[in-house]
Amino acid sequence: MVDDGETIDETETPMADLPDHEERAIRDYVDSQSPADDRAELVQKVGSHRVLGHVHEVYDVHCTSTRWWVMTNPTNLYLQSDFPQAEQALIFHIGLGAFMAERSRAELDEDAEEHVSSSWRRFRQALEAMDEASESEDFQAVGIKCRDALIALGKSHMDAPWLGEVPGAPKAADFKGWASIYAERLTDGRMRNYLKALADKTWDLTVWLQHYSNATPVDADIVLEATAHLIGTFGKVIRRREAGEPERCPRCESYQLAEDIQHDAEQRGFFASTVCGACGWRSDVDFTPWAEHFEGSDIEGYLSSPGLGISDRLHPEGDDSAG
Incomplete structure (x- = not known):
């Protein structure tokens, strides 16, 4: 269900004029998805909805012979002949996004995965084990594979340029030790405290599942989610360290x-x-x-x-x- 329950039909008054670059981006997207003889002629923004923390922009696009709703985050388009009201298309768009998100649980943002590829490969093995699991010992095995993924994460950046000197380096399999050092080098303040705590708790959770003889599907699924979140978080902070902070507008300091x-x-x-x-x-x-x-x-x-x-x-x- 959308956040405000408001129905947006095709006769709704468009919002304020679009910035040229935004209008051009939507027009080019529609043209890239349409036949050569069906070009976008009019692009109007008719709504913006925040649903479960994600903002979806809604556009009404008139083409030579068709008319589309275009939704963002991710961007997709829907024929208005199939969805007479924008709200119908938005509900379908959100549902499709949730379905694709479940299917893509084994996927990580490409920029982040570049820095945790070895760990993420082992995490995929944990997902495959979960798909085939049926008994407690199978769910325990998921914990073992998640633990292995974390150990791989700890090993993968032991020689990173940003790490510097590490007096009294931990053993290669000491994930907690390496995770603490990585947190020190990559973050500061509250983010550092959070990353250290996240690494400690996630490691403890994988080891607990490994030894828990009454493990259930829910237990294994929670450990999978925690492991994926930790690996992805490290991938993001490592990428941020190497790429630098995002640019801001010199006039208003916006990131947009x-x-x-x-x-x-x-x-x-x-x-x-x-x-x-x-x-x-x-x-x-x-x-x-x-x-x-x-x-x-x-x-x-x-x-x-x-x-x-x-x-x-x-x-x-x-x-x-x-x-």
């Missing part, structure tokens, strides 16, 4: 910065700038020739991809002067 790219077929290049979704600030515009940006790549293949619509403008039908 987005890249706005506008292709120019005549000049065979694109203009790029950074725009703030909160206050509208825009950086200086830079022009980059396609030949420079796509050096060594398939420029024409990219330009002819759905949603860009540039290739036809470069080489109209009957024009053999390509290149």
Whole structure:
């Protein structure tokens, strides 16, 4: 159920005018999902809903021959002939997202998984063991595999550049010892205390499940969730350490910065700038020739991809002067 129960039908008054970059992003998305002869002609934002902590933006998009609801987080589109009211599409969108989230429990954000790949591979093995488990000893085995995943996490960054000198280093299998050191190097203040406590409690939970002869499916599932959360958290803080803090708007200090790219077929290049979704600030515009940006790549293949619509403008039908 949506947060405020409000029904949004296709006749609802649109919200305030969209920023150009937001309108362009939705238009390009719809064009990328539509046939070449059914282009987006009008994009209107008609709602924004926060459901279980996730914000879903709702857009009404008129195309040449069809009309869509577009929902975000994740972005998807739904024919209005199938869902006459936006609220119907939103409910389906949220349900579909929950279903996909369950299926993707074995997946981790790509940027975070890069830093915990060995540990996450072992965690997937724990998920596979859970899928086949039926008796207490099977659920205990899930605890063993979760414990192994944590040990792998502790081992995976023992030589990381950000770790520095470690006097009296713990043994390789001492997850608690390494997790405490990682927390010291990667975080501070309350976040450091939280990460240390999270590592201690999660390790204790996996060991408890391993030895608990009356283990149930619920016990194993809770340990899986705790293990996944801990591995994912470490992946995020390690990535943050290596990537640095996110940029903020120089005018209002908002994090809502987005890249706005506008292709120019005549000049065979694109203009790029950074725009703030909160206050509208825009950086200086830079022009980059396609030949420079796509050096060594398939420029024409990219330009002819759905949603860009540039290739036809470069080489109209009957024009053999390509290149």
